[in-house]
Amino acid sequence: MSELPDGVERRQFDGESRLATRGEPVYGEPADGEWRAWDARRSKLGAMLETGMETGLVGGGTVLYLGAAAGTTVSHVADFAGPTYAVEFAPRPTRDLLDAAEPRDRLFPLLKDARKPETYAHVVEPVDVIVQDVATRGQAKVANANAQFLDGEGRLLAAIKARSEDVVADPSEVFERELATLRDSYEVLETRRLEPFHDSHLGVVARPR
Ligand code: SAM
Numbered sequence: 001m002s003e004l005p006d007g008v009e010r011r012q013f014d015g016e017s018r019l020a021t022r023g024e025p026v027y028g029e030p031a032d033g034e035w036r037a038w039d040a041r042r043s044k045l046g047a048m049l050e051t052g053m054e055t056g057l058v059g060g061g062t063v064l065y066l067g068a069a070a071g072t073t074v075s076h077v078a079d080f081a082g083p084t085y086a087v088e089f090a091p092r093p094t095r096d097l098l099d100a101a102e103p104r105d106r107l108f109p110l111l112k113d114a115r116k117p118e119t120y121a122h123v124v125e126p127v128d129v130i131v132q133d134v135a136t137r138g139q140a141k142v143a144n145a146n147a148q149f150l151d152g153e154g155r156l157l158a159a160i161k162a163r164s165e166d167v168v169a170d171p172s173e174v175f176e177r178e179l180a181t182l183r184d185s186y187e188v189l190e191t192r193r194l195e196p197f198h199d200s201h202l203g204v205v206a207r208p209r
Pocket of ligand 1: 069072073115133135
């Protein structure tokens with residue numbers, strides 16, 4: 001099992017050992033007033049940690065998070081990371097994301113399209129980590145378009161959802177295609193299927209070329 005980043009621990013909730021971060025609850029997860037459970041069934045990054053992927057995450061790093069939705073995962077990230085830029089293009093979940101950001105002074109929601117990094121390049125500084133969970137067609141292209149934000153030693157932690165690319169194709173073939181595109185901008189270090197937490201999703205750890 002790989003190491004957890006500083007600020008992420010295993011804690012007991014309802015008699016079960018769960019990943020947890022320190023912060024205000026966001027999505028009804030069990031909490032004890034200080035720590036809150038990080039539900040890997042609702043978070044691909046949580047599943048990457050649960051399955052033991054070498055994410056290279058350390059506490060305090062700067063993060064660009066693509067596909068933040070209502071803030072389920074990015075709120076956990078902002079609990080242990082440094083400045084965390086959360087890109088989401090749908091206005092409705094962004095309203096909940098703003099609520100999650102309220103008690104988190106390191107979480108910066110951006111109502112932007114991750115396919116157009118030029119629209120937030122003036123705000124986002126070079127980051128240590130890109131976390132991507134956009135679940136939309138062209139997932140590798142989105143990652144490639146944002147590689148410019150990673151510093152040389154940085155990591156891309158991406159979840160690729162097979163059905164967002166092709167609902168009928170064999171997920172393994174879809175993953176191979178997406179990884180081939182990803183290699184235009186990244187060296188892929190590790191991949192792992194995220195079952196049983198998320199069906200037909202591939203976790204990817206990569207670094208910029
Ligand atoms: N990462 C979230 C979490 O764990 O809490 C869940 C993300 S959900 C699977 C995918 C999100 O990506 C949706 O909210 C969708 O609106 C957003 N998304 C898809 N394409 C996007 C794009 N081009 N730019 C920004 N957000 C995008």
